[in-house]
Amino acid sequence: VDFYIIFATFFNISSNNIIYMLLNTLFYFLLLKILLFYFLYVIIILYRFFYHIIIIFHVHIIFMIINVFIFTTIIVFIISISIIITVIILICVYIYM
Incomplete structure (x- = not known):
């Protein structure tokens, strides 16, 4: 799979097609997000299994859900910023070529 992605990026950059480059970067970020x-x-599974022994189970689950929600929003925010930056860089490269 990694070899295919590398080959696809190389082929798309060499063919100078901005749409294929964008699609490939989006596919890569989607794979990363998955x-x-x-x-x-x-x-989450390991966390639940580990804290299943503790009596105060529900409180830990609530805190875990809040933490995971914050963590996922931060990750999605970072990924979206990086996608926007890559799109801008690709457009600049395409304009200056």
Whole structure:
């Protein structure tokens, strides 16, 4: 999969097509986001399993949900900013070529 992504990026940059470049970067960020959410899901499962022994279960779950929500919003914000920056850079590169 990694080899395919690298090959696709190389091919799209060499073909000088801005739409394919944008689609490829968006696909890459989407893949990254999916991996991040999968990682968060595993963390939630481990967290629940670990705190299942404690009597004050519901309070911990509420705090965990708040923390995860804040964490995911920060991650999505960072990803969106990076996508916007990459789009601007790609447009600038396309204009100056």
